Amino acid sequence: DTGVSQNPRHKITKRGQNVTFRCDPISEHNRLYWYRQTLGQGPEFLTYFQNEAQLEKSRLLSDRFSAERPKGSFSTLEIQRTEQGDSAMYLCASSLVVLEVYSYNEQFFGPGTRLTVL
Amino acid sequence: EDQVTQSPEALRLQEGESSSLNCSYTVSGLRGLFWYRQDPGKGPEFLFTLYSAGEEKEKERLKATLTKKESFLHITAPKPEDSATYLCAVQAPYGGSQGNLIFGKGTKLSVKP
Numbered sequence: 001d002t003g004v005s006q007n008p009r010h011k012i013t014k015r016g017q018n019v020t021f022r023c024d025p026i027s028e029h030n031r032l033y034w035y036r037q038t039l040g041q042g043p044e045f046l047t048y049f050q051n052e053a054q055l056e057k058s059r060l061l062s063d064r065f066s067a068e069r070p071k072g073s074f075s076t077l078e079i080q081r082t083e084q085g086d087s088a089m090y091l092c093a094s095s096l097v098v099l100e101v102y103s104y105n106e107q108f109f110g111p112g113t114r115l116t117v118l
Numbered sequence: 119e120d121q122v123t124q125s126p127e128a129l130r131l132q133e134g135e136s137s138s139l140n141c142s143y144t145v146s147g148l149r150g151l152f153w154y155r156q157d158p159g160k161g162p163e164f165l166f167t168l169y170s171a172g173e174e175k176e177k178e179r180l181k182a183t184l185t186k187k188e189s190f191l192h193i194t195a196p197k198p199e200d201s202a203t204y205l206c207a208v209q210a211p212y213g214g215s216q217g218n219l220i221f222g223k224g225t226k227l228s229v230k231p
Contacts (some may be wrong), residue, residue, distance in 0.1 A: 004161075033218065041207055042122075042221030045163065056218070091161050103149060105209050107219060109161035 002026060004110035012116045013082055020078045021113045025094030029048050032075050033107060034067055036060065037090040043091050043109075049075060050097070051082050082117045120145040124206050124222035131229050134184040134195045139225045142188040152219060153182050153188050155202045162205055196229045203227070219220030 005024045013019050025032045031050050033099070035043035047057045048074040051072035061067075064082075069075040079086055125140045138141065150169050154162035166175040168184040175182045179200065181192040191204055203226045207219035 005215070006161075035218075040223065041217075042207070042223050044221070045218030048218065093161075105219070106152065106164060106167055108164055109154075112159075112161045114159070 004092055004094055004108055006090075006110040006113050009111060010114045010116075012118065014118050015084060016081055018078065018080045019021070019082060019115065020034060021092075021115075022074060022076050023092030023110060024074045025092070026096075026108060029094035029096045029108075030072070031095045031097050031105075031107075032069055033093040033095075034075070034077050035093065036110075037089045037091055038087075045078055046077075053096055080117075082115075084117045087115055087117045120208065120210060120220050122188065122206055122208055122220055122222035124204075124225050126225060130227070131196055131227070133197055133229055133231050136160070136192070136194045138193070139191040139204055139227070140188060141191070141222055143206075144187075144207050145208050145210070145220070148208060151184055152207045152209070153180075153189070153191055154205040156224065157202050165204075170182045183201070185188075195225070196227075198229045198231050201227055201229045202206055 007022045033048040037043045045058050046061050046089040047067050052069050064080045067077045078112040081083045091109055091112045093109045095105050095107045121144045137165045153165040156162045162211050166182040169188045173184050173206050183190050192210050203224040207221040
């Protein structure tokens with residue numbers, strides 16, 4: 001399977017604990033995105049990387065959230081001191097962008113990590 | 119502010135009953151409009167990209183069209199397996215965010231046999 005993979009698929013944690021999620025993008029894709037989705041809503045952008053560089057962070061990404069993409073391959077999203085409001089589906093997507101001007105940025109999503117904070 | 123609005127929020131159809139889903143958008147300088155299908159508990163699955171007004175794309179029973187202010191996803195003779203939430207998204211214009219897609223809330227489609 002050459003699609004986007006995410007681990008774990010489900011995570012239950014207690015408030016105040018730290019959690020880390022992993023995303024493995026499609027191998028030839030240079031961009032990787034993190035989104036968050038709550039029930040009845042569309043995905044909301046959190047941050048994205050081009051290769052190993054984090055190029056943009058949403059205002060939704062509080063100081064408790066940090067993302068990395070070492071060596072431009074897989075990415076991790078860490079949430080420190082989790083709160084009940086962090087409960088959501090965390091989605092990762094990847095795309096291949098060669099030249100921004102000519103790219104339509106088709107993003108392919110992974111299955112998501114469902115986080116429940118008790 | 120760039121915005122995507124989908125209607126209806128939910129749609130119930132009988133098998134074989136054709137219909138359309140609407141996605142209206144306000145964005146300065148559309149670079150692309152995307153349709154995704156999402157099954158419960160799963161990530162969105164890419165369906166179509168539309169770029170310019172008048173463009174149409176088809177895949178099996180689905181056909182997506184684009185005007186200057188909205189897009190339609192037409193479902194012809196749907197089957198129960200077409201039941202899912204259909205998401206519409208636009209790509210942020212040049213000068214704004216270069217990374218993200220702006221999604222609507224989706225239309226939840228249920229097709230009864």
